[in-house]
Amino acid sequence: MADLAEKTDRYERMLDAALAAATVTAPSGTPLGDAAAECEEMARSYLDDGRHFRDEDDLVNALASFSYGYGWLDAGVRMGLFDVPEGSHLFTM
Known part of the structure; x- marks a missing residue:
């Protein structure tokens, strides 16, 4: 089983990569575009x-x-708010 530090680092890398891979599908200013922007903002936050927290040694x-953050982004992908590379292992589809 992975220790807490390794798992924390892995999830950070996964979220960072997922944010880089996902692109908004709906135009800005539309309800879907606004929803995508909110999901992306929450994931980045x-x-x-x-x-x-990691800098403060609060790994939990x-x-x-x-x-x-990953959950926000993955939910947006599942709702069709983001386009992601085909065959990406980063998202459930």
């Missing part, structure tokens, strides 16, 4: 929060933040 809250 949780990434920043997780990094802050860091991991939780990375996980929540």
Whole structure:
């Protein structure tokens, strides 16, 4: 089983890569575009929060933040708010 530090680092890398891979599908200013922007903003905020917690040696809250951020982004992908590379292992589809 992975230790907490390794798992925290892995989830940070996964969220960072997922944010880089996902592109908004709907035009800005539309309801779907606004929803995508909110999902992306939440994911980025949780990434920043997780990094802050990790810098403070609070790995439990860091991991939780990375996980929540990833959940926001993955939910947006499942709802069709983001386009992601075909065959990507980063998302459930």
